[in-house]
Amino acid sequence: MNPLLHEIRHKPMLWLLAFVPVVLVAEHVAPERHTLLFVISVLAIVPLAGLLSHATESVAAKTGDTVGGLLNATLGNLTELVIALAALRAGEYALVKASLAGAIVTNTLFMLGASFLLGGLKYHAQEYNRVSARLQAGLLFLATVAMLIPSAVADADSVAGAAFTRSLSLGLALLLIVAYALGMLFSLKTHRELFASVESGGSAEAGEAPWPMGLALVTLAGVTVLVALVSEVFVESVQQAAVTFGMTPAFVGFIVVALVGGAAEMASAFSGARKNRLDLSVGIALGSASQIALFVAPVLVLLSYVIGPAPMDLQFWPGAVVMVLIATMTAALVTNSGRSAWFVGVLLLMVYTIFAMTLYLLPPRVA
């Protein structure tokens, strides 16, 4: 039997794929029903993200460790990238930035915290490879510094204008991509023995068999196109829908978009934690956060010169910088020991709840 059909039949989440044609039709039939379009597009993106994730891992599993690692490292957050590209093309820079910062925060606090909690409710104490967690925390720290410095300096100095911010952002974007590439060289090549138990993971092993190469590649291409189409509906409808639901734009960008874009990875991370394979969960959560910070965000800055209405810079809303900084510090402190119990998960989730609560209550007009 076709493995794609087999997967769809046995995973209830994938039944949501039925919403993909619905959203594309609905957009032409009722383009003004923003709230409805928002709900359907969310329901359609979640299963597509799951397929995309599985297809990427299948290709990675077939191509050997180095190429596979490379593929996972570049395509692992394809959903987030495609959604952000749709927002970029629409000129919604505030939404792009909020969703980038939100994805970093959601991955380091919510995904990691829920993994620790779910694992800790089943096992008294769990261990994981802290070398890998430290590398990711170090990369995240670097990206946080890159986000922080332009804001801190521009704040301190009213003379620093838009030209300064723009050329600095370009330089920082290139620097982050180089750091990300060197980090891969380190973990996949020169010091791979340190990262052993994580490398043997990859969510493809979390109980799912990899697909044949052809199917994986076709799925990858086809689903990417579908995600792109649905993302456009999502981006167009999300702001209007937020008003209807009484949510602030900041909350939508930070929390809703991040949870929608990361739903598939969360499923893998949580399943790993319940199987006492915490290396997998920590790897997905922090790896995904550092990928967004050091690869997706800089690539979007570079692409904004090509496809956006104007260049995008890396200067974030100060509140977002503070949240990313706290999330990074929390992850660094928490993963320092390489051990976990349920309360560690609670602490991470509590910090996330503080952020979500603040953004939810924040009066509109801020992104």
Next chain:
Amino acid sequence: MNPLLHEIRHKPMLWLLAFVPVVLVAEHVAPERHTLLFVISVLAIVPLAGLLSHATESVAAKTGDTVGGLLNATLGNLTELVIALAALRAGEYALVKASLAGAIVTNTLFMLGASFLLGGLKYHAQEYNRVSARLQAGLLFLATVAMLIPSAVADADSVAGAAFTRSLSLGLALLLIVAYALGMLFSLKTHRELFASVESGGSAEAGEAPWPMGLALVTLAGVTVLVALVSEVFVESVQQAAVTFGMTPAFVGFIVVALVGGAAEMASAFSGARKNRLDLSVGIALGSASQIALFVAPVLVLLSYVIGPAPMDLQFWPGAVVMVLIATMTAALVTNSGRSAWFVGVLLLMVYTIFAMTLYLLPPRVA
């Protein structure tokens, strides 16, 4: 012989109890002598706090580990709570907030630092259970984030008004109390084996025998009433006295009130350090700080709806937030290794001195 009388006779500090009637009489006779009232009320609160602390521990020792832990965890900072309630009823919100932030800073820097220094002057190197220190540091970090986020976001956003701050503070207060309760569940119930050497402590064992239950309960009730009465004189006189002594209101709230309220716990912590029982000292210092941050402060926010002239929020003076953040980070870094020598104490005391010096020199008009 009555153990209460025995204790009073053998502890010179308790002879200060003679000032309790003096302050209550003096307030009626000379209500305008603020400086005198301030000095006498300080001298009266210190021994009362000592009795309160001993009574709480005696009740806790008789009621078994879990209930006892619970009692200690809720009544351990009863003096601070009663003083803050007096200030709350008087509508002195700036003083309440300064004394809360000051108590956190004083416990994590001064009490911990002086314990390390006093222990280190006697022993070359000392060890303590770092799992417990980490839990407390984690809880403190969470509370610091809760203090930081409203200020950071409100700063960044002039639209955010008083209504936002108030409803956010209410949500944060509830969240912190839940986190504190879960932390107790973790350390007293599900993972109590990790906290072994600390749990065997409790300052009742620092050389003092617990009282019989009846005496302890009567002392607890009676002394609480006395502390409440004296605190009112203290709160009324402290601001005026500060002017006389040339101290800024910020210095009074942060340093003087915190030292007065915490005198009894400091005696226990220092005595533990001199007996090479550093687990005890670290437990008292950090445990007390996290209790104030995650229990006393949120309870005051909730009570302000009932007894205060207006609801109190959790938005602190930015300088206070910075100090609490630094104190928490310092404690987290310092207790990371589970070992100590005299210079570690010096470092903590130096950071505290920097804060005290800044607040002392700060021109008035800031709380």
Next chain:
Amino acid sequence: MNPLLHEIRHKPMLWLLAFVPVVLVAEHVAPERHTLLFVISVLAIVPLAGLLSHATESVAAKTGDTVGGLLNATLGNLTELVIALAALRAGEYALVKASLAGAIVTNTLFMLGASFLLGGLKYHAQEYNRVSARLQAGLLFLATVAMLIPSAVADADSVAGAAFTRSLSLGLALLLIVAYALGMLFSLKTHRELFASVESGGSAEAGEAPWPMGLALVTLAGVTVLVALVSEVFVESVQQAAVTFGMTPAFVGFIVVALVGGAAEMASAFSGARKNRLDLSVGIALGSASQIALFVAPVLVLLSYVIGPAPMDLQFWPGAVVMVLIATMTAALVTNSGRSAWFVGVLLLMVYTIFAMTLYLLPPRVA
């Protein structure tokens, strides 16, 4: 053969000494050629700093551990001190402060990072005494708090005026010097056994034989005078030259002056790393940073009352405070494990590059 001549003959860097007379003559002949004077004075300071460093270590090696440690600890950054004194006398307080903050950042990020990278390119993994690294990181943290608090509080409070900043700076300067002295007492006297492998180092042992006492003392005195003379040319020409090279004053103070002043120490640190003696490199880099923060900077504040046109305070440009804070945190996190590989060096250098890039692009008018 005279060891001084022998050293000059065998060290190509010392051939640059020829520029010392050139710069002194050129200043009289062509005082308006700022760019030329800047280049020659840089070329002259580098070898003088090397001689000064070797002379200090030779005296230290002959005088026993404690006195030697003391000498190294006070004269180790004599070049930086003399350059800063020249700027102080010229009233260039912004340059003094920028070069102090820049030296801290350059030592903790660039010198340490390049040592890790150079060592890591030769050895798969390296270890070093993390007790020593922690002490230095703790001292640096204290100094960072002392830099941060006046700015944070003065920011938060517009009432705080110049008098407040000045008396606070004086108090902080004295406090930092006391902390530095106590840190030496701890590492050289009471707990010296913890710092063993570092103490056995000292860059004199990095392959260089110490000079006889007489020669060392004469060199120390004579070269200090020469550095003082050349520094004056350097300080006078650097701002003008910066304009010619299109560099911002912030970049010059932070990066150029720091690299010039620290060139000799860098040579020792890098050579230690290539010989797998990372204790030496970490000791030089962090020891030098904490010496500048806790000894050189406070001494300059005190000296400004004697030789400067007006008292200098410790209130730094907010951007500088943020950079020092990040550098200190990075060093604390990175040295926590006591192990290193090439990528750790890359991370440190990347953070440094972010700072350098920001300062380079920053529009003028900020120091």
